[in-house]
Amino acid sequence: MRNRQSIFAYILLGVFLLGGAAYLLAPYLNKSKVETENSAPAANAPTFVKEGEVTFWKNGQKYKTIDVEIAENENERAKGLMYRPYIPDSVGMLFIFEKSEPQSFWMHNTSIPLDIIYVDENKKIISIAANTKPYSDEGIPSLGNAQYVVEVNAGFSERNNIKTGDAISF
Missing domain, CATH: 2.60.120.1140 (Protein of unknown function DUF192)
Structure with a gap:
């Protein structure tokens, strides 16, 4: 029973981390083609x-x-x-x-x-x-x-x- 709880906890942690990463990267992943083409590298x-x-x-x-x-x-x-x-x-x-x-x-x-x-x-x-x-x-x-x-x-x-x-x- 304890082993199942540990696996479940790792799965929840993984989902949480992936969700957080997706949230943080969203502004960069959602750039429009026009915005990307019109942007000059810094x-x-x-x-x-x-x-x-x-x-x-x-x-x-x-x-x-x-x-x-x-x-x-x-x-x-x-x-x-x-x-x-x-x-x-x-x-x-x-x-x-x-x-x-x-x-x-x-x-x-x-x-x-x-x-x-x-x-x-x-x-x-x-x-x-x-x-x-x-x-x-x-x-x-x-x-x-x-x-x-x-x-x-x-x-x-x-x-x-x-x-x-x-x-x-x-």
């Missing part, structure tokens, strides 16, 4: 390189400054913040276009949600697309002509009270 992820600063202005007063990488040519603008698993809240990317016109961004191969801040030729914020959806190929348009765009972590605009009508300098 070892290959681009690292942030400070190329300048963007200062946000409110009512003519300096309000907040972040470090930025600058995307000033077509290749850099096309890549943007793709393949980055994380960026600190104190950094972002500044996109510079040759002329002010309607802009549209997407989140293709971008794994982190972003706030996309559209800025006109006078460096005034004209619209903010907050908390964009990672990996989305849907266009995210500016609400007017923009010559500059600043990408930052999702929620940055709300946490720092950045609003349309504010300004930037770089």
Whole structure:
């Protein structure tokens, strides 16, 4: 009788351990094909390189400054913040276009949600697309002509009270 109880206890322990392992591994086993294809290995992820600063202005007063990488040519603008698993809240990317016109961004191969801040030729914020959806190929348009765009972590605009009508300098 005691031998049966021991076998039963080992079986229960095995089921418990397998169930726990399945629970812990579930997030990795349930990744969609799209998510897997769009993910870059962390070892290959681009690292942030400070190329300048963007200062946000409110009512003519300096309000907040972040470090930025600058995307000033077509290749850099096309890549943007793709393949980055994380960026600190104190950094972002500044996109510079040759002329002010309607802009549209997407989140293709971008794994982190972003706030996309559209800025006109006078460096005034004209619209903010907050908390964009990672990996989305849907266009995210500016609400007017923009010559500059600043990408930052999702929620940055709300946490720092950045609003349309504010300004930037770089």
